[in-house]
Every structure is written in structure tokens, then in C-alpha cells.
Amino acid sequence: MTAREQGIGRRQFITRSAGAMAAGVVAAGAVAHSGLASALSVAPSAPLADPLLAVAPQLREGARTVITMGRAMSPLTMPKLAPMRETANKMAAPLLPDVPVAERRIPVSATISDVTVYVINAKSGGAPRPAILHTHGGGMVMGSARAERRYLQEFARDLDCVIVSVEYTLAPEARYTSSVAENYAALRWLHRSAADLGVDPRRLAVMGESAGGGHAALLAIRARDGGEVPLVAQILVYPMLDDRTGSTRLPPAPIGTLGWDAQANRFGWQALLGAEPGSRSVPIAGVPARVPSVAGLPPAFIGVGSIDLFVQEDIAYARRLTEAGIATELLVVPGAYHAFDRVVPEAELSRMFAGAMRAALRRAFTA
Known part of the structure; x- marks a missing residue:
């Protein structure tokens, strides 16, 4: 299946994930113990003469385009945000006629305006089905539900589930406190409205990609702390979990040399947190990797490419979860860069990755 058939053009998705996120949407745990912390706190090695050498052969065609787009748009800056957002929004693919999509407005709080959500594949009648609360990617500063x-329509149809995707407020227009509140309000609404949506409230998961993976991780933490909404899984797809990556922790090449890079990561975290990434002023509640305890979180699937900027922090977060007794599946795809599965969806590695993600959800929904 081509990228366009999956509901997103190749240029659109690449710009969500490449270097300075050229025109779009999709753009990371704490290092639990001092040994790994030291390993991650090293200066980057010299750039590779040919960055494609580290890329799996079947992903190189997409990587060439990622490189071109990244060079054209890097570095990511405030003046670039508006045109990049506008371009991405114009490139949304046509919806499927046979998978219903409804737009709703959900109240958040007395100080935060109602948030828009898209309810995908809800159907009346029949047995209650599982549901996913989805948060989109975009480096915290771009992207849209x-x-x-279209992508979520296909995902919901494949799993025979309902998906609620949140149009949370982007940074820097809003800080993490607002987006977390919006996402949690949507999750509570999904749980309370389960009967009306044909959803089984005992089979709810959170899912997100890149920055959306970071938001999903924060949402799982918020749900645990709130004790109101039980979750059966958190599906974290190359999640953006740690503000220290690219600031006080610079991974060696070839990690982070294709797609979302260290400069863009600093920009995204600064916008979300309102504080210098990697500094002591960073609010712990806004960064999944900095949360003191991961005990009691739902089972997790974490998938990431081996040369993705987020690979080290994602491995570290998976280790924290595992050491806390949380059932955790970690999938590291060799030679894969950030968002590779959406850049080259027809590649064997991409199909394997997508299949593993769906399999994790199916297991969670039938446990």
C-alpha cells in the first residue's frame, strides 16, 4: 500500500518527520541508572560521509527525500511554523466513505476552552468494541488530528475499534499543562461516553506517534494518577519522551542524523515547556522521562528505529517500565530513521512494524 493510499502523501509525512519538519506534522524515558546515563551523555561523533550507509537498503529511497527536505527547512524556527502548518493542513488525504468520522467539541475546564476531537468508526448496535485515544505527532509544535x-480510519477498520483523536493546542501557543488537560478531558469523555459510542470502557488504550507518543505517555501517567480511567495499553510509536536528548545528551552518529534532529528537538521541547531543555528549570510533569515513578502504568508497546534520534531514550524508558514490573514490548528496527514506516509504508520493515503495533493492540484488547 502506498503512502497516499494510507491517507497521507509522501511529502506530507516526510515534512512531519524530517529535519526541520518541512511542512507538516509528525516530528523521547529517563535514563534510569548512572551507567546508561553516562553512556548517553557523550558528545556526538563526526557526521557520516554518507548518511545513507546506516539506513536499511529498503528505506533508502525515502531517506533521500528526507535528507533533501531537511536541508531545505533546517533549522526549525518560529517564523517557519505558520507556513509549515498551513502546507501540512492542505495535504490531508480524502476520507474513506465507509468508515464514519464525527467531529465533537469536548469541555476541558473553566480556564481552558473546549477541545475538538474526531470520533472515528463509532457504530451503534452490536457488541461493544475497544477504543483508542490517539494523540498526533508534530514535534509538539505542528501537526493536526x-x-x-484517513490514516486512523484505516487503522480503526483493521482493528474493528473506535478511535478518538484529539486536536490538542500546539506549542508555543499553549504549554504542556493545556495539552495534557485537553487530552485527559478527551480520555475521560471517551470513558464516560462509552455506551453511546458502542465502546467497551474496560478496553481502552492510548496511542501516539513521535510527539504524540510523548503525549500518550503523559496521558497514561495522568490516567494512573487520576484513577478514573483504566487503560489496557499504551502504544508509543517512536515517542518523544525526554527533553535532554539533543540538549545535554547528544547521541553519536548515525543516530539522529536523518529526520527529526537535535536542533528541532530542542525547539519543540522549549516551546512545550517554556523552559530551557535539559535544564533544572524543566517542569518534571511535562516530560515522561523525568517522572519519578512509572509503577502502575499500563502495559506498553514501544517501537523505534535504530538510527532515530529517540532510540536511546525510548530504550531507556522501556527499561524503566520493565524494571517496574510493567509488561513492555520494545521493538528496535535496524537501519530505520524517524517515522520510516510512514515515509516508506510499502517496505517490508514498515509492514513488519505496523503489524507489530496492531498485534500489541489486539493482545491488549483480548486479554
Whole structure:
């Protein structure tokens, strides 16, 4: 299946994930113990003469385009945000006619305006089905739930589930406190509205890609702390979990040399947190990797490419979860860069990755 058939054009998705996120949407745990912390706190090695050498052969065609787009748009800066957002929003793929999509407005709080959500594949009648609360990617500063509707239609149809995707407020227009509140309000609404949506409230999961993976991880933490909404899984797809990556922790090449890079990561975290990434002023509650305890979180699937900027922090977060007794599946794809599965969806590695993600959800929904 081509990228366009999956509901997102190749250029659109690449710009969500490449270097300075050229025109779009999709752009990371704490290092639990001092040994690994030291290993991650090293200066980057010299760039590779040919960055494609570290890329799996079947992913190189997409990587060439990622490189071109990244060079054109890097570095990521405030003046670039508006045109990049506008371009991405214009490139949303047509919706499927046979998978219903409804737009709703959900109250958040007395100080935060109602948030838009898209309810995908809800159907009346029949046995209650599982549901996913989805948060889109975009480096915290770009992306939209609206642009992801077609992709999520196919995902919901494959799993025979309902998906609610949140149009949370982007940074820097809003800090993490607002987006976390919006996402949690949507999750509570999904849980309370389960009967109306044909959803089984005992089979709810959170899922997100890149920055959306970071938001999903924060949402799982918020749900644990709130004790209101039980979750059966957190599906974290190359999640953006740690503000220290690219600031006080610079991975060696070839990690982070294709797609979302260290400069873009600093920009995204600064915008979300309102504090210098990697500094002591960073609010712990806004960074999944900095949360003191991961005990009591739902089972996790974490998938990431071996040369993705987020690979080290994702491995570290998976280790924290495992050491806390949380059932955790970690999938590291050799030679894969950030968002490779959406850049080259027809590649064997991409199909394997997508299949593993769906399999994790199926297991969670039938446990």
C-alpha cells in the first residue's frame, strides 16, 4: 500500500518527520541508572560521509527525500511554523466513505476552552468494541488530528475499534499543562461516553506517534494518577519522551542524523515547556522521562528505529517500565530513521512494524 493510499502523501509525512519538519506534522524515558546515563551523555561523533550507509537498503529511497527536505527547512524556527502548518493542513488525504468520522467539541475546564476531537468508526448496535485515544505527532509544535483522520480510519477498520483523536493546542501557543488537560478531558469523555459510542470502557488504550507518543505517555501517567480511567495499553510509536536528548545528551552518529534532529528537538521541547531543555528549570510533569515513578502504568508497546534520534531514550524508558514490573514490548528496527514506516509504508520493515503495533493492540484488547 502506498503512502497516499494510507491517507497521507509522501511529502506530507516526510515534512512531519524530517529535519526541520518541512511542512507538516509528525516530528523521547529517563535514563534510569548512572551507567546508561553516562553512556548517553557523550558528545556526538563526526557526521557520516554518507548518511545513507546506516539506513536499511529498503528505506533508502525515502531517506533521500528526507535528507533533501531537511536541508531545505533546517533549522526549525518560529517564523517557519505558520507556513509549515498551513502546507501540512492542505495535504490531508480524502476520507474513506465507509468508515464514519464525527467531529465533537469536548469541555476541558473553566480556564481552558473546549477541545475538538474526531470520533472515528463509532457504530451503534452490536457488541461493544475497544477504543483508542490517539494523540498526533508534530514535534509538539505542528501537526493536526484532522490531517490524521484517513490514516486512523484505516487503522480503526483493521482493528474493528473506535478511535478518538484529539486536536490538542500546539506549542508555543499553549504549554504542556493545556495539552495534557485537553487530552485527559478527551480520555475521560471517551470513558464516560462509552455506551453511546458502542465502546467497551474496560478496553481502552492510548496511542501516539513521535510527539504524540510523548503525549500518550503523559496521558497514561495522568490516567494512573487520576484513577478514573483504566487503560489496557499504551502504544508509543517512536515517542518523544525526554527533553535532554539533543540538549545535554547528544547521541553519536548515525543516530539522529536523518529526520527529526537535535536542533528541532530542542525547539519543540522549549516551546512545550517554556523552559530551557535539559535544564533544572524543566517542569518534571511535562516530560515522561523525568517522572519519578512509572509503577502502575499500563502495559506498553514501544517501537523505534535504530538510527532515530529517540532510540536511546525510548530504550531507556522501556527499561524503566520493565524494571517496574510493567509488561513492555520494545521493538528496535535496524537501519530505520524517524517515522520510516510512514515515509516508506510499502517496505517490508514498515509492514513488519505496523503489524507489530496492531498485534500489541489486539493482545491488549483480548486479554
